[in-house]
Each structure stands twice: as C-alpha cells, then as structure tokens.
Amino acid sequence: MxxxxxxxxxxxxxxxVFVRExxxxxxxxxxxxxxxxxxxxxxxxxxxxxxxxxAMCVALNMVTPVWECPDFSEKAKLLKLKRRCxxxxxxxxxxxxxxxxxxxxxxxxxxxxxxx
Numbered sequence: 001m002x003x004x005x006x007x008x009x010x011x012x013x014x015x016x017v018f019v020r021e022x023x024x025x026x027x028x029x030x031x032x033x034x035x036x037x038x039x040x041x042x043x044x045x046x047x048x049x050x051x052x053x054x055a056m057c058v059a060l061n062m063v064t065p066v067w068e069c070p071d072f073s074e075k076a077k078l079l080k081l082k083r084r085c086x087x088x089x090x091x092x093x094x095x096x097x098x099x100x101x102x103x104x105x106x107x108x109x110x111x112x113x114x115x116x
C-alpha cells in the first residue's frame with residue numbers, strides 16, 4: 001500500500017484541517033451532487049440531503065464528497081457536438097440526456113419563451 005502524504009492548512013481561513021495531499025481541492029470531481037438535477041446551491045428548491053450535509057460540513061469544518069445517494073438524478077449532459085437539431089434541423093452546440101434526442105440551445109430557449 002502506498003504511503004499517503006497529508007497537509008495541514010486553514011480551511012476557509014478558519015480552523016486548521018488535515019487533507020490528503022492528492023485529494024486537496026478535488027471534491028467536486030468525485031461528489032455526485034455536482035452531476036445531480038436536484039443540486040441547486042443557494043436556491044429555495046435545493047436538495048434537502050445536500051442542504052443537511054452542507055450544514056453539517058460548515059458546523060464541523062469538514063468536506064464530505066457524496067459517493068452514494070438514493071435521490072441522485074443525473075443532469076442532462078451538455079455536449080459540444082455539431083449535429084442536426086431534431087426540431088429545427090439546424091446545427092450547433094446541443095443538449096441531450098441520452099444521445100438520442102438532440103435539441104440546439106436556440107430551440108431550448110424558445111421552449112421557455114413560447115408554447116411551440
């Protein structure tokens with residue numbers, strides 16, 4: 001087993017905390033929340049579990065990436081591909097959740113402005 005190195009630093013300019021050197025500042029790479037539809041930090045309808053976990057992290061001055069969650073709902077992926085939009089047959093940056101339905105950002109914007 002490889003020996004790990006640990007660093008001691010002031011977390012958010014407050015209490016000194018320990019962190020594994022190879023993981024410092026990388027929690028967003030591993031945390032499910034950052035890829036979840038329910039994760040809306042600062043918004044009224046943010047995930048209840050995320051709010052509770054964040055409150056605990058603040059109170060205890062810890063960082064706790066989420067590896068498993070019963071409420072996880074994967075965000076639609078933003079793909080920078082040149083493909084034909086299923087609605088207007090145009091090309092551009094597209095948004096799709098399953099690679100089968102392609103909608104350009106222009107048509108996505110129209111969806112929120114009008115009923116068509």
